[in-house]
Amino acid sequence: MTATDFTPVASLLGGALIGASAVMLMAAKGRIAGVSGIAVRLLPPYADGELAGRLAFILGIVVAPLVVLLATGTAPVPTIEAGPALLVLAGLLVGFGSVWGNGCTSGHGVCGLSRLSMRSLVATLTFMATAIATVFLTRHLL
Amino acid sequence: MSILVQFVIGLVFGLGLVIAGMSDPAKVLNFLDLAAIPSGGWDPSLAFVMAGAIAVTFIGFKLVLRRSQPIFGGKFHLPNATEIDARIVAGPAIFGVGWGLAGFCPGPAFTALTIGDNAALIFVLAMLVGMAAARWLASRPAKLIPATPRT
Numbered sequence: 001m002t003a004t005d006f007t008p009v010a011s012l013l014g015g016a017l018i019g020a021s022a023v024m025l026m027a028a029k030g031r032i033a034g035v036s037g038i039a040v041r042l043l044p045p046y047a048d049g050e051l052a053g054r055l056a057f058i059l060g061i062v063v064a065p066l067v068v069l070l071a072t073g074t075a076p077v078p079t080i081e082a083g084p085a086l087l088v089l090a091g092l093l094v095g096f097g098s099v100w101g102n103g104c105t106s107g108h109g110v111c112g113l114s115r116l117s118m119r120s121l122v123a124t125l126t127f128m129a130t131a132i133a134t135v136f137l138t139r140h141l142l
Numbered sequence: 143m144s145i146l147v148q149f150v151i152g153l154v155f156g157l158g159l160v161i162a163g164m165s166d167p168a169k170v171l172n173f174l175d176l177a178a179i180p181s182g183g184w185d186p187s188l189a190f191v192m193a194g195a196i197a198v199t200f201i202g203f204k205l206v207l208r209r210s211q212p213i214f215g216g217k218f219h220l221p222n223a224t225e226i227d228a229r230i231v232a233g234p235a236i237f238g239v240g241w242g243l244a245g246f247c248p249g250p251a252f253t254a255l256t257i258g259d260n261a262a263l264i265f266v267l268a269m270l271v272g273m274a275a276a277r278w279l280a281s282r283p284a285k286l287i288p289a290t291p292r293t
Contacts, residue, residue, distance in 0.1 A: 001171065003172070007190075011163055011190035013161055013162070015198075028212060028214055031219050032221065033151075056149035057151060060155065060156055064153055077258070078167055078257060081167070082244040082245075084261070086244060087261055091246075091266065093243070094246065094251075096275055097233050097239070098233065098237045100232060100276040114199035118224065122234075123233070126234040127237050131241045132174050139178075
């Protein structure tokens with residue numbers, strides 16, 4: 001495991017930007033800014049004519065670190081400790097679970113909780129619990 | 143125009159993730175590691191990300207939803223399901239295990255594509271396969287319950 005610094009100000013500010021993005025997407029397109037819901041609709045079959053907009057939204061997320069790099073000269077490099085096999089397993093579970101449960105950290109954790117949705121509260125408490133249990137198991141028991 | 147706006151909105155989302163430190167799986171895993179609290183290894187930053195995001199969204203949604211329709215037309219697509227069924231527990235439970243294994247949820251995985259190495263790409267491709275599988279499974283008609291009773 002890699003130690004990380006507690007960054008309350010940057011995290012609060014970054015969180016506010018995520019919130020601002022969610023509000024803007026609702027204002028512009030009337031859509032929930034749920035990354036899993038938008039990502040799964042990049043794949044066929046297509047139910048509506050919104051593919052280009054969804055692709056643009058995801059592309060914006062993808063290039064964000066490059067914009068930070070251009071603006072500041074440095075971009076934080078992610079510390080990815082999981083090996084290829086674990087990444088495949090984790091990716092499958094994250095992809096399957098987020099679509100099966102109609103949302104992930106952004107759709108349920110941010111947008112849903114902000115709308116006081118009971119389903120999103122159940123979802124958020126559930127994924128927090130299993131994620132915490134998984135980290136406990138892999139870091140302290142296995 | 144609408145496409146460009148959605149790109150900018152995605153960019154703001156991604157900048158938020160990077161500034162918040164959420165593009166780093168180590169930071170996420172250190173938040174989830176509650177057993178590290180006594181040793182000082184716990185990183186509570188993610189709670190601040192959630193607080194900042196929810197504060198803005200809670201107020202912002204209320205203001206935006208006073209409009210009769212979105213800026214680019216159409217209608218507001220708000221989830222209206224309220225039932226607490228098996229899927230709303232099983233899906234997030236599975237998602238959480240994957241999140242805890244690698245420290246990636248969908249948004250941060252996309253930001254890691256450009257500054258991470260192939261590891262992020264492997265995760266994103268597997269994630270898309272998982273998403274497609276869940277959608278396929280969800281779209282199948284329930285075979286155990288015939289739509290029309292046989293006579």
